[in-house]
Structures are given as structure tokens and as C-alpha cells.
Amino acid sequence: MSIAVAVPTGNIGKFLLPKLLESGKKITVLTRSPQKLDPTIRERVRIQQGALEDENFILEATKGTEALHWLNPGNKKAEDVHGWYRLYEKSVSNAVQKNKIEFVVNISTIIPEVVEAGVADGIVHVEEYLNETDANVAADYLLNKNWKGKKIHVLHGGEDLTFEAAVKSLSAAVGTTLKYNYISLENFYEDLVAKGYIPCAINIPHTSLTDPKTGKFLSKEDLKLSFRNAGVDTDSLPEKIICYCNGGVSATVVVTALGILGIENIPVYDGSWNEWGKDENRPKSRLI
Template sequence: MKIALVGATGNVAGRALAQLVQAGAQTVALVRHPEKLPESLRARVHVEQGDLEDGAFVVRATRGADALLWLTPTTFSAADFRAYTLGLARNAAQALQQNGIQRVVFVSSHGADRSGLGQVSFAGEVEKILEAVAPHTVSLRSAGFMENLFASVGTLKQGQLFTLLPPDKKYPLVATRDVGDVAARWLRDSTWTGHHLRGVHGPEDLSAQDLADILGRVLGRPVRCQQVPQDSVRDAFLERGASPSVADGYFHMFRSFAHKDYQPTEPRTAETTTPTTFETFVRESLSPRLQ
């Protein structure tokens, strides 16, 4: 069984690739920059170098694959965020069809079933594109990633956690290694059939105030949680170099997530609950960046 992965120099697919290699699976990684793959993996993975925006490359690189891990790589530069996302998905669809690939695991998001949530809603459209061409698909409707806090290292060092969400409202939150582990399990299993939607929720729902409290406890110094106005999202993303379309996508996503009635559609169950706690993430991954 041959498993193709995109995004393997990134968070989720990087972890999935490492798990698959460790389990002895035959893998092919579609990457732009092979040198970013860990040295321990490079010799044990078939690497295809190219860009997912190049449809012919995606078809060529996935030839002979039985399963595909697909995700929309994070972008700041897309001039039209939706067109970029759907254009890549159509390249995936073409490869799935031409190569007769049977199984797709897609890294999606909670909220993907709704409209008006920027890139989260685009992920819902990608789910449908993939379901239309592959007989067996699972869309992992993931919680927000703990790794998003890496973008806040500067303010966290000053003891501030800024949030766009209501500070007391609890949301699922997951470490990307858990999402990668779930993806790897689906990719290795060739017995499931049909189309599935699965939540991936981390161990517990947490509010921004909970995060600040845990950060303060682990770091041994106070961290103050402060809500910032929704309208500041666009400017914050533009300042960080995002295109207007990408900044808009984040604005719509946060505005919907912040609504008092917003809840992920997929309920938390034993299956959607994954092990890595926020405390573990802070100790192992975040606090070394805060020294």
C-alpha cells in the first residue's frame, strides 16, 4: 500500500509521515522544499519535489498511490483565498480520478459545514470536491490548533494573551501531533468504506482564560488574558503580510467562531477526544520558544 502526503514539511502531515514511516508504510511526500524534511525521514520516504498549484505535478507525483493525505497549505499571499483553495482541491481531484486513488484523508475544520466562515467554509467546499471523485474519504473536522499560539510568542513573553474570542467561552483545542496521529491511523487502514466526517477535539474544551491560567502555572509567571476587538483582525493580518483576501478570510472565521451561539457541529465523543493536553503542549513545545 502506497500513501501520498502533501504538506509533509508542515505540522499535521509532518507528524503523519513520521508515524507512517515508523510503522513501515510505503510513503511519497509531495513537497516544495525537501531539505525541510527531517534528516531521519528523508532516506526512508520517496520525495516528489513540486508545487501543489501545478496540477500535472500532483497527478505525476501521486501515480500508483492507494491513499492520499490532503490539506490546504497555510497561505498569507493568495490574491483570492477561495480560488486558491479550490484550485488546489481541483488538482487533487484530477489526481484522484486519473490515478484511481481510493482513499483520501482531508484535514478540515470544525465549522466546515457552514457558510460565511472564510477559509473554514472553503474547507467544506473542498470536502465535497474530494467526496465527488474518491470512493472513500474522511474529513477530519479539527479543532483549533494549539500551535496557533506560536504566532503570539512576542506578546506571551510580555505576559499577555490577546484573544479575538470571548475569554470565557470554551472551545476544543488540539495539538497538531494528535491530528497527524489520527490521520495516520485512517491512512494505514484499508478496511473502511464510504464518506466520513470526524471531529478531532483534543482532550478538553478550554477558554482563553483557561489557557492564560495554564500558561501562568506552567511558566511560573502571570499571563493576563485580554480580548481585542473583532475589527482589529483584518489590520493585524495585513500587518503580518497577509493579502486582503486572506485577511478577510480570518476576519469572517473569527467573527463566526466568536458568536455566543457558535458550537462545533460534531459532538465531543471518546473517539474525537485526543490525548495531548494544553499543559503538555506548553511544557514541550511552547515554553522553549518563550525563554
């Protein structure tokens, strides 16, 4: 049985390859940078060097392959994230169909970036553990051919944890005591709608100003339409406008959209509802 592995030098690939090699199967690695492979691994695998988004490369490199381990590498600099991943979609689907690859294990994951984010840095410990767990599961599927059709295997870790157990594990990883506070959906909804808003405020969802596929702002005409649908005529605005939200962040999206339309110098109330809502002396309108 021959197995091809994409992204063999990643956090999952480096755990996966030794497990596959232990089985004695023929392993082919698809990589742009073979020099990054561990020397002890490099001499035991068949190396195919090229770009995973290159349809012709993937088609040739996976000929004779019975099972394929696939993982899409990210690209932080891509202007169109969806377009970037569609390149891989084309290359792998083309190879699987034309080379009649029977078994494909596709890894889908969210990888946290460690950027000195305080307590959030602890996520990397969980990610490293999940990566090794992913490798174990992937190896089982690649080596055992007793499955068919489409199967999704969701991994939350080495075991199914309660929220309390997960918080305990995370606390140990980051060296800080974390707390878990459960709020039912009903209570969350009641709390949300009871918060209210500043009198005379108009709600403009920031998500209505951007393209959900690309994350980019809409065209000027579509921006005007979104504002108009919210009850705001951008061609006839009042003299004084202040944007706010819950914490002073999402409001900047509205300010930026107005700037695209040539409406500048719009202030953001940085305290926003977090400050206004706590002041008993300030007027408030309620949703219910």
C-alpha cells in the first residue's frame, strides 16, 4: 500500500510520518521544502518537491497512491482567503479523481498564533497536544482500509472533557486559575435584549458593511444601500454623528465605511455601552 502525505513538515506531519513508516508502507511526501524534513525521515521516504496548489504537480506526484493525507497550508498574506484555499481544492480533487485515490484523510483545524498574547499564549499547549492526537487518528484511517464513504471525525482532545475538566486542564497549561461560568441561552438572550441602547441611536450591524466571503468592504453603492436599509441616508446626515457599540471596537467598522463614502472625522465613543450602560444617571432605551 502506498500513502502520500501533504505538508509533511508541519505540526501534524512530523508526528504522522514516523507512525506511518513503522507500518512498513511506501510513503511519498509532497513538499515545497524537503530540506525541512528530519534527516532520519528524509532517507526513508519518496520525496516529491513542488507546490500543493499546482494541479499538474499533485497529479503526477500522487500517481499510484492508494491513500492520501491532505492538509491545506495557510497564507496570512493572501488578499482573498477563500480564493487561496480554492486553489488547493482544485489540485487535490483533480488528483483524487484522475488517479483514483481510494482513501483521503483531510485535516481541518484552527491553529492559534502565539504572539505574546498573555494568558491566550497557553492555547499553544493545547494545540500541540491536538496535533499529536490528529496524527494518531489520521494514521489509523490511512493504514486501515476498513472504512468507505465520507466520515467526519471531530477531535476535541484525547478524551471528551466536561467544561469543568477542560478549564482545569487549561489552567494547568497556562499556570493561571481560570473559571468557568455557565450561562444558558435563555438567560443570555434576556440579558442581551435587556441591555438597551442610547436614545435616538440607530443600529447598523458592522457585518452588513462587508462581503462575508472576502471580508472586504462593499462597494460605495452597496455601502449606501446598507446604510439606507438601516434607516440612514448618507447623502443627508445630521451635523453631529457619534458611533458606538458595546466596547468601542466594532463601531470603527462603521466609521471606516463612512470614510470610504467621503464622510470623515466621525468620532467613536470609546467607552461605548460598557460605560454608558453602567451609569444610572444616563438615559437608556430598552429593547423590551
